[in-house]
Amino acid sequence: MASISSLGVGSNLELSSLLAQLTTAEKLPLRALDAKAASYTTKLSAYGTLQNSLGALQSASAKLSSLGLFQGVKAASSFTTVLTASAETTAVAGSYAINVTQLAQAQSLATSGQTSATAAVGSGTVNFQIGSGGAIDVTIGANSTLEGIRDAINATKDVGVTASIVNDGGAKPFRLVLVSSKTGEASSMKITVTGDAALKTLMNHNTTDPVTMTETAPAKNATLTVNGLPITSATNTVSESLQGVTLTLVKPGDSTLTVARDTSSVASAINAFVASYNSLLSTGKTLTNYNADAQKGSALTGDSTLRNLQVQLRTALTSPQSGTTGDFTMLSNIGVSFQKDGTLAVDSTKLDAALNSNMDGVAKLFAGTATDTAGYGKQLSVLALGFTATGGALTAAADGLTGSLKRLDKQYEAMSTRIDATVARYKAQFTQLDIMMSSMNSTSSYLTAQFNSMNASKK
Numbered sequence: 001m002a003s004i005s006s007l008g009v010g011s012n013l014e015l016s017s018l019l020a021q022l023t024t025a026e027k028l029p030l031r032a033l034d035a036k037a038a039s040y041t042t043k044l045s046a047y048g049t050l051q052n053s054l055g056a057l058q059s060a061s062a063k064l065s066s067l068g069l070f071q072g073v074k075a076a077s078s079f080t081t082v083l084t085a086s087a088e089t090t091a092v093a094g095s096y097a098i099n100v101t102q103l104a105q106a107q108s109l110a111t112s113g114q115t116s117a118t119a120a121v122g123s124g125t126v127n128f129q130i131g132s133g134g135a136i137d138v139t140i141g142a143n144s145t146l147e148g149i150r151d152a153i154n155a156t157k158d159v160g161v162t163a164s165i166v167n168d169g170g171a172k173p174f175r176l177v178l179v180s181s182k183t184g185e186a187s188s189m190k191i192t193v194t195g196d197a198a199l200k201t202l203m204n205h206n207t208t209d210p211v212t213m214t215e216t217a218p219a220k221n222a223t224l225t226v227n228g229l230p231i232t233s234a235t236n237t238v239s240e241s242l243q244g245v246t247l248t249l250v251k252p253g254d255s256t257l258t259v260a261r262d263t264s265s266v267a268s269a270i271n272a273f274v275a276s277y278n279s280l281l282s283t284g285k286t287l288t289n290y291n292a293d294a295q296k297g298s299a300l301t302g303d304s305t306l307r308n309l310q311v312q313l314r315t316a317l318t319s320p321q322s323g324t325t326g327d328f329t330m331l332s333n334i335g336v337s338f339q340k341d342g343t344l345a346v347d348s349t350k351l352d353a354a355l356n357s358n359m360d361g362v363a364k365l366f367a368g369t370a371t372d373t374a375g376y377g378k379q380l381s382v383l384a385l386g387f388t389a390t391g392g393a394l395t396a397a398a399d400g401l402t403g404s405l406k407r408l409d410k411q412y413e414a415m416s417t418r419i420d421a422t423v424a425r426y427k428a429q430f431t432q433l434d435i436m437m438s439s440m441n442s443t444s445s446y447l448t449a450q451f452n453s454m455n456a457s458k459k
Contacts (some may be wrong), residue, residue, distance in 0.1 A: 022426050026419045037343075040401050040408070045297035046287045047398040051281040051388055058384035060273040064377030067370065069269060072364030073261035075245050082253035091244030096257040100224045100249050104236045105185035108217035111202050113172030117146040117165050121202055124195015126153070130160040131186040140199060146176050149203075153178070161189065176202070179262045180219065184234025188219040222249055261354040266362065270351065273377075274336060274344045277313070281342055281445060284310055305397045309387055314342075316379050321365055328354065328365040331376065 063069060073093070075085035082100055105301045114121075123144045129135040136159045138152050138258045146165055153163040160181045180187050191205040191213070205213040222233040224241075236249040245259060287300040300306050318338075320329040328334055335350030354362055368375035373382075387394040 006392075023418050023423050026422055029415060030412060030419070033408055033415065036409045037412070040405050042299045043303075044398060044401045044405070046259060046364055047305075047394060047401070049278075050283060050287060050300070051394055052426075053276075053283040053396070054309070054384050054388055054394065057276040057280050058381055058388070059274075060269070060276040061377050061380035061384060064273055064366040065368075065375060065381050066377075067363055067367045068443065070266055070359055070367065072265050073244065073259060074262040074264075076258045076260075078258075078428075079253060080255075082255040083250055083257075084248045085257055086248075086282075087259055090242040091242070093258050093260050094258075096226055096259070097228075097254070098224060098226050098247070098257055099254050100222070100252050102223040102252060103249055104222035104234060105184045105217060105220040106180040106202055106216065107188045108180075109178045109189060109205055109213040110166070110216045111146075111213055112185040113168065113170055113178040114146055114174045114176075115172050117174040119146075121145045121146065121149065122196025122198035122200075124199045126199070127192040127204055128153075128159050128161055129192075130180055130182060131184075133160070134170035136160065139176055140195070144196075144199065146174055149176060177216070178213075179217075179286075181221075182234070183219070183236065185219050185221050186234060189211060190425040224249065249290050261355075261359050263352065263359070266355055266359070267348075267351060270366075271346055272337065273380075274346050277317075278343045280313075305393050308393065313379070313380070316383055317376065320376050321368075321376065325363070326361070327337060327356075328358070328361045331365075334362055334365065 024357045031233050066087070071089045073087040073089055073091040075087035075091065077083050077085050083098065121144045123140050123142065125194065126140060126149075127135050127261065128138065136156060138156045138159060140149055140152055143151075150163040150165055153159060153161060162179050164179075164183060165176050165177050166174060166177050178189065178191075180189050189205065190207075191203055192209065193200040193203050200209070201212055203213060205211050222236050222238065224231050224233075224238070224247075226241055231238065233241075233249075238247040238249065239245075239249065242257075242259070245257070247257075284300075284306055287298050288303065288306065289298045290296075290301050320326075323329045331344075334354040335347035336344055337347070364375065366375050366377035368378055373379070386392050389395065
């Protein structure tokens, strides 16, 4: 059978163009599916944006639902170069005059000077006892130089001593220095050596043998006064000298410590809550905006899920909380109020006054009590989770779109397969037509030539 290298050549017809037009016509339904899929994808993306904004509101609400936030206490030092402080919820508000007279110090011992840090001293066992604690043995073996002794001490677990070598620049400059790992008078070092005499002479430091090491820094307790009352501490971290307060001593000196309710953290949490609500509101407006000039809506214009969410949020925030005389029952009582455009605004002066005068009332307004479900923080957190949790309205809407997209993909694939088969059938038919027309044209040309030849011979 004759073959055609290019469709339409054999018949001199515009078969290639005709096939292209038919293909375009057959694929028109696919364009409709593409448009629908694009619409679903845009809406699904919009739901994702909405879910992120709602998640931020949920986090901000959850923070305000915790009673612990409103029980926070902070401690501030007037001179942080003297001391710093932290406070727990058990701390009692007040102002305290603190005078640090001495920092806690670890004992430091030094050996007599040696001409070399790499010359052998002597082997043996060095027993360390820190205060009244247990004794630890350090074995000094073949490497009994100052460096070897240093390394053996530092490699021994729980010895409670750090060893180093100092060069003092003298005739015999190398000295082994030992520093207790603990501060305080009760953490002084007792060192007993058994073994070579040279090692004993170098390191003995106890009450029964001759003391051969020099105390370069004595073990000291920290001493201070709080409102005139004397306090001692084995470390520079002083806990419970004031209930619920931990002091970190930096240097001797005077400082005033102020312990108060942490109103700034609560104010920040409330402002973050307002900002997240306004952000969600702005997101909703963007996703539902209608362009009158273009007569075109946004991804969620008229969407019932978003509209339902907005109504529930507004209803929750405008519904009074239960309370007794003197309690805050509305956000406006503490300076948080709705504006004409639907956003929330914070009157910082009124909020600060509420926090300073009635922190318990603000706590109840947002977090209710430990045994109820009242409080704007609790209610908004639960509401937001209800929309975004598995089976929630927003999650269900997004899942529905995802399912629709999957079904469209299958429909598109099946339709595309049918169209490809139809176009292939058209092409096969056009190819047969081309071959047939080409054959007929060849026959016509042959017969014409024969007739012309016969006519010529008769003449």
